[in-house]
Amino acid sequence: MAQAAVDQLDEVVAPFDQAVSARESRAKSKTDEALVERAKKGEARQLVMEMILPVQADPSIPDDEVGGMLRERIGMQRLREITSDAWKPLPPEHGRLSELESSYTCLRQFTPNVLAAIDFQGGPGTAELMEAVAVLKEMNRLGGRKVPTGAPSGFVPAKYADYLAKARKSGEGTAYRHYWELCVILCLPARSGWMKTSIWRCRRCRPRTYRPRPRR
Template sequence: MVGGLLCSTIGMERLRAAVAQARGRLPRDNGHLAMLENSYSYLWQFTPDMLKAIEFTGGTGAEALMEAVTILKKLNADGAQVPDGAPTDFVPAKWAGYLEQAAKDRDVTAYRHFWELTVLLSLRDGLRSGDVYVPSSRRYADPASYLFTPAEWEGQREQFCQLVGKPADARLALEACKEELAVPRWATWRRCWTTGRRVPGRCGRRRAGS
């Protein structure tokens, strides 16, 4: 029935023409990185200076990205292409296809553009998540700088633990957590059902009518 309607109202010639004009499947990022690559020359007017002016530091897990930043600074200085073995472990899956296709086509210019863009975008994302930080910055400082130092914590441990009702001894705190986690799930759910109250981290919604 559908086939008959298509043939009678649209026609096979129009169907074949539509199929011939169909676009290929979009990349995993819906073409976002390709759009940025179209503006590569504009971005390159300031991104090298930005990398020279700002010192980026990475936390645990950002080693590959920090190595890529060092390589990119050198490439910006001498205008070379991305060397063999340059790190790509930091590149998310949604952008990896661009690098794979450029490498397959042996297009060193496209590979340089896309690799550089993934470095810059990963830096942006790292700053947002706290995996990358700028030592001299207040907004993008090392997350550890917001924490107590071991010496500061030692002087405030007792008072803080009293306020939150937790043992100051870490071993006792861990044992308490193990005992809590060892409570059978069915017993926890039964307590939730009979009392109509939620137990944080264990019970779901309150029972109907409570």
């Protein structure tokens, strides 16, 4: 019976791992492509700056002649192209969680069932993550849309914390729910291996922690 439970657990976890990892890989590819394009634009901006700074720093050039001189040297068309796109600072992980959020609906097709089927167990230092898993399970069961006030967030990796902070500060409950839930899924031991030395799936715990549902 115990081995049967372990085998059924693997049947659930393997597709779960693969599906979430595929979405992570897709998000990484998208952000990598965006970084390449950003680097190209950054190089173009840098070349323009190398033309601007010497003129700006030259005390022999009168202030009222600087603008005209730069427009003549650089060209208005090139200046318009450089300034047409807003240059926003990148988040610590280059926007990967934001890109992954576009797959939220797809992930929701199976993650609630996985959480309901598996009793995750945690070791020392994982109390907040395990509490978050319990909160998410209850939200799924009740159909809750907003993360309850006081729900743990200390388990969220530092590189993603700013997403949640900004969503909460701006009152964007849906965005906060998406980012918070994604962090719960990403931090689970069954897949990313984050803190894997102190968290484990129930297959490493007592067999009774996993109770497969009867097949119909």
